[in-house]
Amino acid sequence: MTFAATVLTLYPEMFPGPLRLSLAGRALEEQRWSLETVQIRDFATDKHRTVDDTPAGGGAGMVLKADVLGAAVDHARRISPEAPVLAMTPRGEPITQARIRELVAGPGVTILCGRFEGFDERIFEGRDVEQVSLGDIVLSGGEPAALAILDACIRLLPGVMGAASSGTEESFEDGLLEYPQYTRPQEWEGRTIPEVLRSGDHAKVAAWRKSMAEADTRSRRPDLWERYSDARDRPASGAQEKD
Structure with a gap:
């Protein structure tokens, strides 16, 4: 449609x-x-x-x-x-x-x-x-x-973006700003791509990206961070809080 x-x-x-x-x-x-x-x-x-x-x-x-x-x-x-x-x-x-x-x-x-x-x-x-x-x-x-x-x-309509993940792994989709991005060359003006992104360890890359997204959101957009923290700390639907 x-x-x-x-x-x-x-x-x-x-x-x-x-x-x-x-x-x-x-x-x-x-x-x-x-x-x-x-x-x-x-x-x-x-x-x-x-x-x-x-x-x-x-x-x-x-x-x-x-x-x-x-x-x-x-x-x-x-x-x-x-x-x-x-x-x-x-x-x-x-x-x-x-x-x-x-x-x-x-x-x-x-x-x-x-x-x-x-x-x-x-x-x-x-x-x-x-x-x-x-x-x-x-x-x-x-x-x-x-x-x-x-x-x-x-840009979010089906088939518009080449990679489906392009519309989900970005700012605001999970309540956070997007993590920092890098590309070649590996070194530019003495600045290098973070080693973890060159490690080939997908689990470590994912953990780094999540950590950086949280850190950037906390420092740059405290309003977003407050909402994200509240949602993260809220008990899951149907869960009972213990006395």
């Missing part, structure tokens, strides 16, 4: 953009995924095709109108009734690799791209739209974030 992506945007010409290249581009040609862009402005009802208005209560910038957004989302749902709708906004829940895998397991995704000061809040009250963020940054619009979300999904 083809993974169907629908993007609601004021700038449909930004797609597929970089997704027409490399693995994603080849997968698009092979019809492993499909892309449809929807121009939000097409759902404006006035002669000027107005999609935004000034913020209620005053303030700088403009806000995307709920009536226009609602009509655009309704149209997207008719295209892909089963696909979840994600709105890209810095006020959203940070996306995770686990959520990406959930999306990949489904029929596709619809992504609503914001602009200006964001969305009229009533779109989230009146429609089933999931608010999603790439992280604690602010972009000029949701389109770059949508491209990132789609790329994260596409």
Whole structure:
């Protein structure tokens, strides 16, 4: 089944953009995924095709109108009734690799791209739209974030990556950052590949990689390390704690 992506945007010409290249581009040609862009402005009802208005209560910038957004989302749902709708906004829940895998397991995704000061809040009250963020940054619009979300999904589709393990032995898949990687030459500017990686002992290599992944996560991402430690120390499901 083809993974169907629908993007609601004021700038449909930004797609597929970089997704027409490399693995994603080849997968698009092979019809492993499909892309449809929807121009939000097409759902404006006035002669000027107005999609935004000034913020209620005053303030700088403009806000995307709920009536226009609602009509655009309704149209997207008719295209892909089963696909979840994600709105890209810095006020959203940070996306995770686990959520990406959930999306990949489904029929596709619809992504609503914001602009200006964001969305009229009533779109989230009146429609089933999931608010999603790439992280604690602010972009000029949701389109770059949508491209990132789609790329994260596409690379995990069956047959897109050459080696199946490429999608599992990497950062965030087991709650940790990925271990450090090395390749030839064996020595560069006086720095050598760690001896354990040249030992041929697969058990020792696996243990080293796990240790390094834990050490790097602990030092670089204490938030991830805390969640990983909590999950690791939690009793297995159904297990009874002893007094």
